[in-house]
Structures are given as structure tokens and as C-alpha cells.
Amino acid sequence: MFSFQPSCWSEHEELKVVMLCAPSKLDVPDLKTAENVLWSAPVSHAKAMENFMELKGTLEHAGVQVIDYAQELQADAQLLSEQLLNRYFVRDLACVFGNHLLPGEAGSSIRRPEYGHAHCLLAQWFPHHFTAPKETGDILEFGDVMVLNKDAVLINIGERTTRAGVERVKDRIFQAGFSEIGIIDLPRSSDTLHLDMNCNVAHDNVVIAKSFMRYFPVQVFTTNTTRFDMTAQFLKRHGFDMYWLEKYNTIPDINFLNIDPETLLVSNKATKQHFKNHPILQKKNIIAIEVTELEKGGGGIRCMTLPLVRKTV
Template sequence: MNLHPNCWNEYSELKSVVVCSPSLLDVPDKKIASYVQWEAPVNHKKAIENHEHMVNGLKDAGVNVVNYDTYLSAEDLVLHRQLINRVFVRDLACVFGSCIVPGEAGTTMRRPEYVTSHLLFKDWFDEKTFSIKDNNQSKALEFGDVMVLNKDAVFINSGVRTSIDSIEAIKEQVFHAGFSEIGVIDLPRRADTLHMDMNCNAVGEGVFLAKSYMRFFPVKIMMQGASKYMMMEAFLNRHGYEVVWTDEITHTVADINFLNLNPETLLISTKANKKIFKSHPKLKKKKLVEVDVDELEKGGGGIRCMTLPIERR
């Protein structure tokens, strides 16, 4: 694979991204959707059309899109095509600088896709870049809970799907990758706070959009050999971000689960509440590229959840 992992923030020009096409199964009714913790029934044909819209939006922006399930064996695909959450690739791994750290599923339902994708990544990357053993001490580590702020700091939520023990287990890998601080927040355990990126997101350089309730939460700052506490806004200010607090979130996934294509451009859902992007002078300048992912969002994840950035310029 001609992929060169390099991610030091959430907003530099996106060059390469990994995705996975949706499952071939329908989620036929509200009762089953509730059992699998989805928001609504999903038609797989519509979901596949939505995914193609998203992939085309990425390609139109000049991004190299790698659909990892096209590299799986026929034997692996028998099971993999039936994994309804497989489209949410963000959780599988994270590029910290030039290293890729594998995640660990926070629910048993998602474990098969983690194993399958990690075995594939093992073939794609050398041991120095990606070690399949690096999650051996992790119990629950889903990277929808991680924001790479800049070359100094990352921001992680210890919540429903990511444990504090797992954060402790990977912190030396993060420091070794070149980062000096890990900010850890502990958000409420609720369906609408499943991952950090359902509550906040970096909006280009120096602007961070967050639900207003988060202003009340302290952040534990882990450093090599030390730690301290700071409120969330102070932590983000410390790393050059102005926080835009918002109460305008009407759809948790569509509104805030967007992807930075470059410092000026966001890939957003057609369902997103665009009033959010008019609430601050810097946000008004953003170019918004809209794609219809409504059917996919019924699974409880959005555009950011469905994309795993590998390389940013």
C-alpha cells in the first residue's frame, strides 16, 4: 500500500483516508434497531448509495480513498459483510504523528472488525509504524474518543467505549510518537455521548466547537512523569484553540460529526444545522461541502466516524 501515515492535527489537508462499505444487511424495524443500539431502521441499499456519495465527496476533494474491505479474502468477507457497524472505521485505529495505534472494541459486537482490519494493517505497514501487539493491554479503546489537537497534545474521552486503563496503557506510545500532553476528559455515559466526536470537533486551525455542557468538565493532563488538572477551555486555550460553545445541536451526529478536508473546508452532512457555522467569524469563512449520509447516520455515527485519516499534508 502506498500509504504514508502522517497526522498531527484534525485539519491539515487530507491526503489519504481509509473507509469501509456498509453491511449488506438491513436493520428492518425499530425494535431491532433498539437492540443493536441504532437510532432507526436502515435499508442497506440506501446506505450503500450514501456511502458512495461520501466517497465521491472525498475523491472530488483530491483525497486518496482506500476501501479496506476490498482487500479482504473471500473467507473473511462471509462474516465481514454481515457486520452492521463495520462502516464506522474511525474507532479501529488512530494515526499519532507517523505511528498507528490499534484500538480495542468497547463492545463484543464490534470485535471481529477490529481483528480483521488489524491483520490487514499488519500487512500494509511495517512493525515500526503499526504493531498489532500495541493494544494487548487495552480493554476498551475506540478512537472516536480521540482528537489530535497539534504536535504537542491529544484529547481523549474516557467514556462508554474507552477506559481510563486503556488510555494509561497507550500513553507511552503517544509520548514516543512525539506528543508531550494527553488531555483526558470523562464525559457522561449516555447514548448521545457515546464518543467524544458526538460532542465536539476541531474546526480548522485554532477553533474548537463543543456542546455547552462540556465547559463544566475538568481535564486531567498526562505528561511524562507528571499530571495536573485544568478545565476544558483552559486546556484547549493552552494549545491555541478558541472554544465556541453551542446549544444549537439539533442532531447529535449530523451537526458535529463532520470531517476537516483542509484548513478552509469541511465535509458535512446535508442534515447538519448550518446555523452552528454562522455563530463565529472564523466559522463563517468555512467552505461547506455537503453529502447525503442520512441513512448511514441512523446507525449512530456520522462522517467523521466513517473515515480514518491516514495522511494529512
């Protein structure tokens, strides 16, 4: 169906193709309902769609090919999909490691249908790169994964990802060409739900992270060895300096997207001073968009985007 094949070797190289999903057609009408579905506030579908169209349009204006998988579903799947509140958080569904596209498994029952919908489409689009999984209970949501560079991947086991889920894909990550997998075990709370709510790659040599992460060890796996590093030590060996944030607004400040090596796509709610205070990041092109209504679902721009192709240098 598509003329490209999946290829991603980092979080920061030029984004060429990305998968999105439009938000559900349902409103979340009041705070009680929002709390029951683990959202932070009521959400208007109309406003959420305005946010989504701004996200989509901004990416397309930057030259990125955007695929809205909701538009590709068969009628019966589409009818269900339109009622799935979290379906626009596509990052968790799958991940491209090099030229390998691996499936995730939902860490909460409310999200299981969307994984099936997306996986069926990915298997059709990329039959030589992706195999739809059998549900095993070994959960892995790819908001917990950072593809740092051609050598290393960092994975969090926590609220939504288990060690068994990592074990399920570990050998395939090595087969894709990566030499090290670092596993960190961060606190389990709504503010630390996924790895990308705690840290993010902001440049080819800078990782932004909440300051508490400096105290956490990383278990480092190669194909035949294992050892421990501290977080900063692990990232430093792979070329990244740490930019520790002592104060932050979790979703808008941490959950942004690299469009290319010079450009970050961030929320209007992001603290711009964080970027201005760093000698490298102050030189970045910062594009801020309105995604406040979508962020009420508990995730940010990175959560809403699944890179399928990044151009390698």
C-alpha cells in the same frame, strides 16, 4: 502495498489518504431490530450504499486517496465482514499519532470481529508502523480521541474507552512526539458515546463543543507530571478558542470531517447556521452530503473516516 506511510499531526490539515469501509450488506428491517442492535431506525442497505458512494466520491473529488478496507479482505473474512453492521465506523479501529499507527480495542462485543479484520490489514500494509494487538480488555475506541496539534492529544474515558485503555497507549503517544495528553471523563449516554459526539476541531484555532463541557476538568499528563485544567483552559493553551453550542443535533452538528484547513465535510442534516454565526467558520467552504441512512447506525462522517495521511504545513 502502498507508497505512503501514515502521518497525522492534527484534525484539520489537508487530508491526503483516508480509510473507509462500505456498509454491511444486511438490511435492518424494522424499529425493534434497530433498537436491539442499538441503532436509531430501520436501515436499507441500498440507501446506505448510496450514502457511502456519495461520501467516497466526494472525498475522491477533493483529491483524497480512499481505501475501502472491505475490498482488501480475504474471502473468508469478507464473508463475515459483509454481515457486520457497524463495520463502516472505521474511526474507532485505529489512530495515527504523528507517524505512529496505534490499534484500538472494541468497547462492545458486536464490534470485535471488524477490529481483527482491519488490524490484520494494517499490519500487512504498514509493518514498520503498526503491530496488531493482543486482546487485553483494556478498551479504547478512537472516536474518543482528538489529535489537536503536534503538542497535544485529548482523550475521553467514558462509555467505550477505559483509563486502562488509555494507559495502554499513553507512552507510545509520547514516543510519537506529543508533549501533553489531556483526559476528560464525559457522561455515559447514547448522546455522549464518544468524544466526537461532544466536540470537534472546526479550524486550526476553533473547537466546536456542547456547552456542558465547560464544566468538566481535564487531567493533563506529560511524560513525568500531571495536573488539572478546565476544558477551555486546556484547549486555549494549545491555541484553540471554544465555540459553545447550547442547542444542537448531536451527530450531524458535531460529527463532521476536515478535508483541508478551508473545507469541512458535513451532513446534509447539519445546522448550517452554526457555521454562519461564527466569524471564522462563516468563511469555511462547507460541503454537505447525504449520509442520513448511515447516521441511523449511531455515528456521523467523522466516525466513518480514518485519516491515514494529513499533509503538514
